[in-house]
Amino acid sequence: MTDTAIIASARGLTKSFGRKDVLRGIDFTIPAGRIFGLLGQNGAGKTTTLNALLGLTDCSGQIEVLGLAPFRHRANLMNNVAFISDVASLPRFLKVRELFDLIDGIHPGFDREKAGELLQGTDVQPNLKIKTLSKGMLAQLHLAVVMAIDAKLLVLDEPTLGLDIPYRKRFYRRLIEDYMTEERTLLITTHQVDEIEFILTDIIFLHDGAVILDTSIEELGSIFTQLVVDPDAQAEAEKLEPIHTETRFGETVMVFKNVPSEKLAPFGRASTPSLSDLFVTLTQHQNTIPGDT
Amino acid sequence: MRPMSALIKREYLEYRRAFLFAPCVLLAIFTAAALFAIVAGEAIFDLTARQLPSGVEIYQTCIGIVFVSWSAYLLIGLFFYYSDSFSADRRDNALLFWKSMPQSDLKILTSKALAGITIFLGLIFGFALLTAILVYLMLLIITAQHSLITAPGLIEAVWSFAEMGVVGAIYLVLTLLWHAPGLAWVAGLSTVFQRWSIPLAFLIPGTVILLEYINSIGGSTRPIADFLTWRIHGFPNKADALAILLGQAEGGALALVGLILADIDWLHMGIGLIFTAAIIYLASEYRRRRIDA
Numbered sequence: 001m002t003d004t005a006i007i008a009s010a011r012g013l014t015k016s017f018g019r020k021d022v023l024r025g026i027d028f029t030i031p032a033g034r035i036f037g038l039l040g041q042n043g044a045g046k047t048t049t050l051n052a053l054l055g056l057t058d059c060s061g062q063i064e065v066l067g068l069a070p071f072r073h074r075a076n077l078m079n080n081v082a083f084i085s086d087v088a089s090l091p092r093f094l095k096v097r098e099l100f101d102l103i104d105g106i107h108p109g110f111d112r113e114k115a116g117e118l119l120q121g122t123d124v125q126p127n128l129k130i131k132t133l134s135k136g137m138l139a140q141l142h143l144a145v146v147m148a149i150d151a152k153l154l155v156l157d158e159p160t161l162g163l164d165i166p167y168r169k170r171f172y173r174r175l176i177e178d179y180m181t182e183e184r185t186l187l188i189t190t191h192q193v194d195e196i197e198f199i200l201t202d203i204i205f206l207h208d209g210a211v212i213l214d215t216s217i218e219e220l221g222s223i224f225t226q227l228v229v230d231p232d233a234q235a236e237a238e239k240l241e242p243i244h245t246e247t248r249f250g251e252t253v254m255v256f257k258n259v260p261s262e263k264l265a266p267f268g269r270a271s272t273p274s275l276s277d278l279f280v281t282l283t284q285h286q287n288t289i290p291g292d293t
Numbered sequence: 294m295r296p297m298s299a300l301i302k303r304e305y306l307e308y309r310r311a312f313l314f315a316p317c318v319l320l321a322i323f324t325a326a327a328l329f330a331i332v333a334g335e336a337i338f339d340l341t342a343r344q345l346p347s348g349v350e351i352y353q354t355c356i357g358i359v360f361v362s363w364s365a366y367l368l369i370g371l372f373f374y375y376s377d378s379f380s381a382d383r384r385d386n387a388l389l390f391w392k393s394m395p396q397s398d399l400k401i402l403t404s405k406a407l408a409g410i411t412i413f414l415g416l417i418f419g420f421a422l423l424t425a426i427l428v429y430l431m432l433l434i435i436t437a438q439h440s441l442i443t444a445p446g447l448i449e450a451v452w453s454f455a456e457m458g459v460v461g462a463i464y465l466v467l468t469l470l471w472h473a474p475g476l477a478w479v480a481g482l483s484t485v486f487q488r489w490s491i492p493l494a495f496l497i498p499g500t501v502i503l504l505e506y507i508n509s510i511g512g513s514t515r516p517i518a519d520f521l522t523w524r525i526h527g528f529p530n531k532a533d534a535l536a537i538l539l540g541q542a543e544g545g546a547l548a549l550v551g552l553i554l555a556d557i558d559w560l561h562m563g564i565g566l567i568f569t570a571a572i573i574y575l576a577s578e579y580r581r582r583r584i585d586a
Contacts (some may be wrong), residue, residue, distance in 0.1 A: 078395035085389040105299025
């Protein structure tokens with residue numbers, strides 16, 4: 001991978017609010033053409049990390065997005081970065097048409113025609129006031145706006161919060177079908193991990209202001225294995241040092257790190273853990289995997 | 294230039310009620326009230342034709358009053374506009390939308406500052422001219438009713454209208470620039486304190502002046518109170534201006550331009566504009582660090 005393919009990178013990123021350390025020296029690199037999921041519990045530091053990437057907050061340490069220091073060059077950076085932070089953030093006093101006129105005037109990368117095309121077939125009409133739109137329509141409009149911006153990095157912070165399931169599915173399908181290309185990079189944070197699992201290529205887990213996992217989805221299966229343990233093999237399986245053990249519906253489930261699934265197969269049903277299971281495992285037991293980033 | 298125009302247009306869309314719709318209503322009320330007074334009222338003139346100024350002098354004095362009245366409306370309107378607009382983006386979580394655009398906080402706040410001296414000033418100037426035309430029509434009606442007053446002929450009226458239009462435009466622009474520090478003061482407070490900016494804009498200097506008065510009981514001077522009184526009083530000397538308009542002093546209506554320019558303390562005008570620019574810059578730096586509503 002060459003330097004030019006790196007969209008964003010952070011080294012030793014720290015941020016404190018008063019005495020509370022929100023980010024504790026995190027490192028990560030985001031290459032081009034990938035779909036990153038930034039996952040973590042409430043208060044893990046996700047939004048602060050995104051704000052640092054978008055130049056909305058100043059942090060200690062090194063951070064670069066598209067070769068620029070985000071806080072110092074936010075306005076310039078936004079020529080190539082688009083983000084949805086909250087579906088309710090569009091200016092409510094404008095009509096849809098006026099919003100497009102405005103963005104057309106202030107964003108050189110905005111394609112007004114494309115935005116209009118993206119809204120065809122929806123209930124979002126050009127003469128509607130934004131304040132009259134439903135939450136779902138607002139999400140469609142906001143997505144149309146950011147998809148009509150020719151940005152290299154698109155950041156979505158809980159973009160489907162409060163939307164019902166059909167809207168959420170349509171939102172992500174549209175994103176993948178109409179937006180993603182090899183040159184574009186997507187960074188998503190959400191609590192609805194299961195809904196985005198199928199589109200992610202990479203994940204970063206944050207816990208208590210630190211990165212506890214940073215890997216590609218392809219590598220995930222070779223690092224972590226989930227084992228539904230046969231009742232008579234529990235003692236043998238425990239000898240292989242699972243990082244997490246729990247009981248689900250009467251069955252014992254263990255998660256192993258760096259243990260080949262062939263080695264685990266004799267003790268039960270081995271599989272790759274889902275992101276939500278892995279998320280729970282690592283956030284509850286991250287102390288058992290020191291230095292894993 | 295295009296982004297700045299788009300941002301100023303955005304201000305117009307958000308605040309057109311105060312600078313377009315409300316003046317329309319005021320003008321309609323004024324017209325209705327004036328017509329009612331002319332048609333239904335009784336003449337109370339107790340002057341001989343000799344004592345009365347000429348039709349042209351009456352008309353240009355009326356236009357002068359019109360411009361002074363509309364300038365008062367403009368200043369009051371802009372006071373409320375700046376008390377709201379500098380924090381308006383924080384409503385409905387919209388600040389993050391504006392920060393997703395490739396425009397700096399300084400540029401966005403500058404566009405708000407410039408909206409006052411461009412589009413809103415232009416609108417009020419237009420209303421002043423419209424009022425001046427209505428005043429002429431009313432003078433024609435009065436002339437038809439009372440032989441004492443004679444409205445100027447059409448050519449004289451057009452000439453007076455054009456001359457006073459130039460005087461009025463210069464007066465409006467310079468009045469706005471003179472009072473810019475006061476408007477910047479409430480704008481800066483709005484950036485930090487939002488809706489509390491209006492009471493604070495009076496409370497802070499009021500408290501300082503009160504302390505100054507308490508301190509001056511023993512006989513010392515009150516420089517802050519005196520300075521603010523002088524600053525608010527503005528220009529030009531009203532008696533001199535009236536003398537020119539009523540033909541009691543040398544020079545036609547355009548002599549008012551000379552009077553206005555001579556009565557302005559240009560050093561203080563410059564200091565005030567530097568203060569205004571500094572407030573806008575500091576407000577933009579504060580806004581740059583804000584991400585929450």
